[in-house]
Amino acid sequence: MDVQLSRQAGTQGGRGGGTDALVVRGVSHAYGARKALDGVGFSVSRGSFTALLGPNGAGKTTLFGLVTRLIGLRTGTIEICGLNLAGARAKALAPLGLVFQQPTLDLDLTVRQNLFYFAALRNMSRATAQKRIIEELTRLDMAERVDERVRNLNGGHRRRVELARALLHDPALLLLDEPTVGLDVESRRRIVAHVHDLAEERGLGVLWATHLIDEVLPHDDLVVLNRGRVVASGKAVEVAREVGEDDLDGAFARLTAPEAGGTAESGRAGAAEAWRA
């Protein structure tokens, strides 16, 4: 089953305007004989929280590797804020903020030292870095922890520091690869809500990879990836309706069911009320 409602770039057509935060067109990737992505296309507009929803092995991390140039792109095109990754290279990555799946903070440094190091890599002056560090940590209720060693923070607080770090240089596109893995329910809820607010308030384009359906709100943009292919895209609530389900849980199960070529795996944790409201 394939459902494409709107905003899909790539092989099936759709818009891919230069002002979108991210445009992916016709992207394929294989590890030897194993095909990880097959003609993937979609776009993320500024101000959009776009959920990239897919079961384990769908190809989410591979796609992130290609967008960040950790993996070389061989087939298809990727544009960040109108700049083609193949031509503009490092320049195209300048507007990108990134939160990896695995934590990447130095545990023996303080929060401030970790963030200063990143700011220096981005060529920020010390004064600007100092100001931006406190601004972003304040928004995340973490300013009072700025001189603590990261080792002393719990998993939710470490994730907040990583989010602050990704935002220091005021990116236009924020990529998060399963950023809530291993967090408790409250930490997860806070990060999901904060990033939704960021998209709305700052006009950030957000691409949030997850296999947890309760992280997707009805009016989010949604791209469902299964076995390396986009099997549905559009507003989440419309994708669910198009599939003939009341909520995304049922729609995702159907889109990734074995007869649809998938695994019927989902990570729902009680978001039914939001969907039925």
Ligand SMILES: Nc1ncnc2c1ncn2[C@@H]1O[C@H](COP(=O)(O)OP(=O)(O)OP(=O)(O)O)[C@@H](O)[C@H]1O
């Ligand atoms: N380095 C690699 N070598 C060989 N195969 C790989 C490699 N990395 C990923 N794959 C395969 O590519 C496919 C897509 O994997 P990928 O990690 O991109 O999916 P994912 O959606 O991020 O999954 P997960 O949620 O488990 O991280 C899977 O079949 C995976 O086994």
